[in-house]
Amino acid sequence: MSSGSNERMFQFKYDPVTGMSEWVVVEGDDNHDNVVQPSSTIDLGTTSYLDMLNDNWRNKAYRLAIDKTVTRPCCVLDIGAGTGLLSMMAARAMGIADCTLASGDKRRVIACESYLPMVKLMRKLVHRNGMERKVTVINKRSDELKVGVDINSRAHILVSEILDSELLGEGLIPTLQNAHDELLVENPKTVPYRAITYGLLVESRFLWRQHDLHNNEVCLLDGIRLVPTELNPVLNVKAQQYPMHCDSLEEELKTLSEPFKIFEFDFWKRPDSHGEAQICIKSTSTGRVNAVLSWWVLQLDQEGTIFYSTAPKWIKHLQADFSGDGEWCDHWKQCVWFVPGKGLSVSKDEDIHLHAIHSEISISYNLWAENQGTKIHSNHSNEFQLTLSPEKIAVYSDDYWRHQVVLAVHNALRRKDSPLCFVVDDSIFLAPAIAHLCKSSRVMLLFPGLRERGFRYLHSIADTNQFSVDRLKLLDTQIDCLTIHDTDGKKIDLLVGEPYYYGFDNYLPWKNLRFWKERTRLERILSKDVSIIPGxxxxxxxxxxxxxxxxxxxxxxxxxxxxxxxxxxxxxxxxxxxxxxxxxxxxxxxxxxxxxxxxxxxxxxxxxxxxxxxxxxxxxxxxxxxxxxxxxxxxxxxxxxxxxxxxxxxxxxxxxxxxxxxxxxxxxxxxxxxxxxxxxxxxxxxxxxxxxxxxxxxxxxxxxxx
Missing domain, CATH: 2.70.160.11 (Hnrnp arginine n-methyltransferase1)
Structure with a gap:
């Protein structure tokens, strides 16, 4: 990256409709009156920064804790500084004079931020608020900082907000480890002071449908099995915690325990990379544990008077000291960890054992009941396994959706003899549906996101669904280059899509119009009476x-x-x-x-x-x-x-x-x-x-x- 008044950076740009990607140059400058370039605007506009800055309780809690902690001139380090809000709070609390500090002065606030578009914005904000002489902005990762090179001395106080909904996903543990090893004095002060994670056992059909396709599709009548019994779990969700707003699920959840404490992380001391907790939980009702719902509570000050909780509103009354003001926010949600299969059947007052494990970036669970010897734990992967989002698993579990898709395919195929069918998207349902409905069909697959993984998966379920893999063909040629030679000399009789593209979960709905773009690119090899699904x-x-x-x-x-x-x-x-x-x-x-x-x-x-x-x-x-x-x-x-x-x-x-x-x-x-x-x-x-x-x-x- 070049230095000077004009900065240039490369940014990865992806067009989900065309499926094309490229690296583009984003021009920027340090003129504090200019706005940042539009390409960066689009990138940052989809992040949680705005929502976080509109979280009044979070802002107030940090301000109160920083005012209590930064009580004298010292060196303060802000890791993951974002817009520089916490850095400016610390500088104000410290009362640094407006005069320019000597280069060796230890009374400084160091704002460390690795993401260049955010650094450029932070510099504008620091300037706008007259803090450029009080806050030093450094565009590096915290583990790249060197005492004596980037900062003059080890910091006395750490302020940070590097937390995601799970708590650990933004690298909290390795960041704190490096900070304590390389950047902080011994026994530093920190804001926050500690974080505690809590859990709750729940029963929920809605949550169950989002991971257990095998047991949900057993009852369906279309005859298509995406998760055959002998291959379970060939199709699954990742064994991880999923951020989800659970306030809206209050009426659909049956709580099977009281809230319980899981892990405690102290910011003021070096954390361990790995930790385990064995927790005995008394069930409060008879039911089936489908998920572990979790959240965390921040203690921001050392005395324990300032807290922030991500618990759902209907839980906060059980943790009254940590409730905050109960405002909805999107940047921090609760987390859901799915109990594999149908879940764990429990009786009221039964002892349930939870084994919680944390790595540097995540938390996972195993659990079992007192009178049941087998642990319920995450399924191990095999060579054919596909992992999809919980929402996609739920779609494939939905009887109405499957019925509508099968009906549309059936109506299209009944007018065709030995049709050539083309699945243009990443649907793993359409190929077995076509093969099941028309024994004389041939199915060609684009699988732009799944590619060979999806093709291997279809091979694994072919026998159960009674079709020969010889009827399937994965096309390796780019769609713009496809000719009738690639389709074995035959034009396409049926072009289908759900539409669904792997990895498109966070895009606007009309980005799935990529289906229309793909259909257009194939115009030259479509038969005159081709059927298009959806039409x-x-x-x-x-x-x-x-x-x-x-x-x-x-x-x-x-x-x-x-x-x-x-x-x-x-x-x-x-x-x-x-x-x-x-x-x-x-x-x-x-x-x-x-x-x-x-x-x-x-x-x-x-x-x-x-x-x-x-x-x-x-x-x-x-x-x-x-x-x-x-x-x-x-x-x-x-x-x-x-x-x-x-x-x-x-x-x-x-x-x-x-x-x-x-x-x-x-x-x-x-x-x-x-x-x-x-x-x-x-x-x-x-x-x-x-x-x-x-x-x-x-x-x-x-x-x-x-």
Missing amino acids: RGRLRVCAMSLPDLWKSRCSLADIEGFDHSVANNILGACGNLPSREESPMLPFFVWQCGGTKELSERLTLMEFDFTKPMSSCSGKAKVRFTKNGTCHGFVLWIDWVLDVENGVVVSSGPDNRYWKQGVKLLKTPVTVTNHDQHYSDEHHSVEMEAIFDSTSSNLILQYDFV
Whole structure:
């Protein structure tokens, strides 16, 4: 990287619709009045920085703890400094004079941040708040810092916020180990002071469906087995903790224990890389343990008066001292660890033994009941095993979804003799479904994300599903280069996709329109009467009240006395923006977004016709409000019309909790009323237009309240 006033960096850019990726140069400068380049804006706008900075309880807790801990001039080290908020808090608490410090002065705040776009933003914020003489910004990883080179002396105080929902996933342990070994004085002060993880045993059919496909599909009648009994667990989720908002699951969970303490991590001393805990838990009810729900509590000060908890609201009353103010936030969730298979059957008052293990970056569990000798532990992988997201496992467990897909494929195949079928996406369900329904079919697979792993998996389940692997072919040629020679001299009779692309879990719904792009690239080798599944896509919209989500994505102003307004553009702020700025559309599981309420009818805003080559298109709709309330934004999703003629549809809307929806938040919330009521000063409807640009794959949403 070059030095001087103009900095250049490379950033990895990926277009999920085209499937193409490249390294691009991002230009930047240190002019504190300029905003950071748009490519960095898009990158940082999908992170949790904005939500974290809008977490008032977190900000207040850190400020109170830093004010109590930094009581005299000394050397303070902030690791993973982000926007520099904690560094500026420490400098203010220390009361460093405004004059320029001598190079050897030990009264300094060192802000260490490795991510260059964040460093550039931090420098702007430090300058905006008049702290550039008090805070030294270093663009390095903390384990790259050298005492006597980067910093003058070991630090007396460590302030940090390198925590994820699991606590350890951002490298807390190795970071603390290196800091204590190389960067901190003996017996340093730290903010936070310690962290404690807690757990709860729960029964939940919703959570069970997200990992145990084998036992869920046994009851299904379509005859397709993605997880044959003899190969269980050939298809599974990773044995890890999954971040999830559990407030919305309160009515669907049956608690089978009281909360219990698991691990304690002290920031003020060097942690161990590996730790184990044996915990005996008394079951509070008869049931089946499907998951271990966990959260953590931060003790920020040494005296134990300032706490922050990530427990769900319905748990916090059991930990009253740690409750905080109960505000919803998205950057820290609870975690779910799935108990393999059907779970552990327990009786009331039975002793359950939990063996918890932590590595440097994660926590895992084994458990067993007092009267059951076999431990329930994570399944070991085999050479054919595929790991998918919990949401995808749940989709493949869903009887309705499978029925709709099988029905659409059946309707298409009944008109074809010895068809050549082409699976254009990463669906592992479609190939066995086609082979099961049509014994004379040949199936060619693109598998752009799964590739050989997916193909080996299909080989492993072929015998159980009674089809020959000779009927399958994995295409190695890039799709733009495919010719009729690659399809063995035959044109494609059936082109299918779910659509599903491996690794697309965090993208906006319309990024799955990559299916349309792929179909267009194959135009030259499609037969004249080719069937396309899905045949159409409908972009759907609903106006909603989303107070918690809107607040978490609101533009920044004063945060504990520090102006953060310069960060709004790069962090993708949505609410309270200047009139000239537009908020981004972001992917969320709407059901996990705190308080929500639908305020309008659900309408189709635009249609995509997959039977024709990809093209730009647009659509308009007048959305009428059906309820009174405050509108914070619009939720958008795609209904996939698998069979146009017979109306076979699957939806990725808010009712389906296994897909993320696209959310467009308003700059300013709008009070709306039912369109049947007549109040001249209230809004009854909104006129909307959506424009899809096939060249850039971007979706633009325009709206006007009337």
